[in-house]
Amino acid sequence: MIVEAEYRTQVQTHVPMETHGIVADWQDDGLTIYASTQHTHSVRDEAAEYFDLPKSKIRVISDFTGGGFGAKYGINNFGLLAIHLSQKAGAPVRMMLDRREEHVSAGNRPNSLQRVRIGAKQDGTLTAIDVISWGSGGIAGGAGIGFCYNALYPCPNMRTEQYDVFTNAGPCAAFRAPGQVQGIFSLEQAMDELADRLQLDPLILRDRIDTKPTDDMLARAHERKVAAERFGWSRRRPPNADAGPIKRGIGMAQAQWVYVVSPPTTVEVRVADDGSVSVYNSTQDVGTGTRTVLAQVVAEEFGLNAEDIGVFIGDTRFPWGPPSGGSRVTASVTAPARNAAYAAARDLAARLAPLFDDADPDDIFFADGKVGVRGKEGAARPLKDAAKEAKFGEISKLAKRHDDYEGFAVPGELSISRHGLGGVQFAEVAVDVETGVVKVERIVAASDCGRPINPKLVESQVIGGIIQGVSYAIYEDRIMDAASGHQLNANVDQYKMVGSRETPAIEVLLMEQIGAQSSTDARGIAEASNVATSAAIANAFYNATGKRIRTLPMNPANVLATLSA
Incomplete structure (x- = not known):
């Protein structure tokens, strides 16, 4: 049995509530920088390098940062300019990007074109996976589809190729589970299609093939069971079961991310x-x-x-x-x-x-x-x-x-634990086949989170990841003018994002996964909570309509093109 398909995902920009910004204050006794940043030390270290200053003479302060999602590392060109002007003026200089500048120059999640071939036996056992992807991070590299194909399901024959295509557009930047969101969108749809071709329930297929001997695999097995019961997976019907223009369906997808630590902390x-x-x-x-x-x-x-x-x-x-x-x-x-x-x-x-x-x-x-x-x-x-x-x-x-008590699988300043992070999300959608409008009505997410220090904060992280995933799946899309290379919707009006009326009912199930690896056993949750959403929605779309949507976003134009194909 061979499943073969092509998938496309769009460029998504970060759009944090607070744009990139910096205040530089160069004085005789040192440089003080107030920055909206995700790493105070990367700002300090870059300023020290570019201006040939000892690190002891630079102080970086970030009381609060109004979001970043991966784009706010380092000092950036505008930061260097602010420092230079402060040095010349002998006075503090403030620079804040406006909304257009934030869209076009501060980073984005790259697009992707993915060609996927998966072979399996009649019982669902995977025999081969072949993936080739292209993506554009504009003038920067890093437009891959992550490591999900190599990490999620064991397969004896695996080949993945990932290519960057450079264009005259703004650079990509890390964005909440870089690459994994694009990769899971294709992988989990392909697995769903394989289950359909083999006439297997998607959960049963994953029970058979999700067998890597790791903690996150064991967690996902439990999460599938618990979340399916809470979601009501047993009411799943055959594809395209509804009469009339509004068709409803349900789908699921899995997430995978690494558990990382910074030992210099x-x-x-x-x-x-x-x-x-x-x-x-x-x-x-x-x-x-x-x-x-x-x-x-x-x-x-x-x-x-x-x-x-x-x-x-x-x-x-x-x-x-x-x-x-x-x-x-x-x-x-x-x-x-x-x-x-x-x-x-x-x-x-x-x-x-x-x-x-x-x-x-x-x-x-x-x-x-x-x-x-x-x-x-x-x-x-x-x-x-x-x-x-x-x-x-x-x-x-x-x-x-x-170090973790068992040691790190990959040691270094960014150490990767032997224990991974997982998650399972179930989605329910309504598709208007006349207008092409997709409405995500409900999502149930089960996430393993180590030992949650503050469950309310952990739950909030998962909810935020899901909302961002819904926005990516249905709405967000950078529109470029092919002739000039200018972004046509570099604002928060034409660049459509999910709002309160489009946000589904979200239920979060926190699964404590105590690995006894540190004195708190706390783990992160932000990346894993964002990975599976678009794939779960796409699989629900298929259950609703009987058509596979392999192009994001699921806006009316792409939906109607899919339905008419």
Whole structure:
């Protein structure tokens, strides 16, 4: 059995709520940069290189970043220009990209043309996969389809070729699971078509072929079962079952991403002599709640509430922090934060022990804002009062993000764990075959997330990834003038994105996957939550209409062309 098809995906631009921007302030004693960035240290390091300054003379501050999705690494040309002008003027210089500039020059998810051939036995066992893809990242490389074909399903014969086609257009940039979104769109549709040709339920086919001996494979098997029951997969009907112009269908697709960590990450925890606790790291918050998870982890070691912890991030004067990319921040910062907090709490216990009749420091506990001795809980006293009486000045502890307990599969500054990330999404759509309008009505997503430090924040990440995936599948499309090379819809009016009325009902099922790899076992979720959405919607489109839509976006023009083919 051979399934063969051609798939096309479009260019998607990042469109963060806050455009790229920088304030450069060159003074005699050093350079201060305020940046909307996903990595304070990459901004500092590039500025040091271009202006021949020691890194110690450059300070980068990013209190909050209004989204980036992969495009806000480094200092960029406008940043270098702002620094140069500040040096000449002797005054701060601010540069912010306007919306058009953001569309055309700040990055994009490249397009793709993919030709896929998959061979399988009658029982569904894969025998060969052959994929060739072309994509344009404009003037930049990196327009591939990721590693999903090599990583998701085991196959004895595999060949993938990925080519960049250079054009006179803005450069691509990393964009929430680079390449995987395009690759999964074709792979999971091809698997769905294979199941249909073999007259198998798509879930049964995946149960047979999703057999790589990894944690993420085991997680996906559980996620398929749980999410299918919650979604109501048993009500799936044959394709094109509805009479009339509005046709409904359901579909599913799987996601795969790597679990990555930045081992240079270092966190400092301080305890002042009034009992107040603070935590320091130079990573930035791009809207994911990094401050909150750091506060939660540190507070737990001192028996305090998260709001009692001072959290100081987004400043290169603090210990080295990871970039906000690859779903790595929480996995990188929470373990050293907990380890530093533990060390500081034990040091504090030793200093407070004399106040409790020279109790053994190991018997000192912290809970509910108090400190006491185990077995004498009634004598516990407020931590702030005990700290003032002890007069110890300040305690400071540093901890680095160590290797995973099992070691990394690929070690380095960007270390890849032996444990992966997965997810399964089920989608329900309504297709108006007269107008070509596709409406995504409901999505159920099951995602493995390690140990969720803050389930509400994790759920929010998944919801955001799905919304972005719906927007990519149905609406977003960069329109270029072939003659001039200019983008014709470089705005937020003609560049259509999903809005509140187009957002489906979304249900998130968080699947804890405890791999016992660090002191928190936290993992990222952003990439994996965005990967499967467009493929799940495309498979639901087939179930609704009996036609395979292999071109994105699923706008009326592409839908009507598919239906009439």
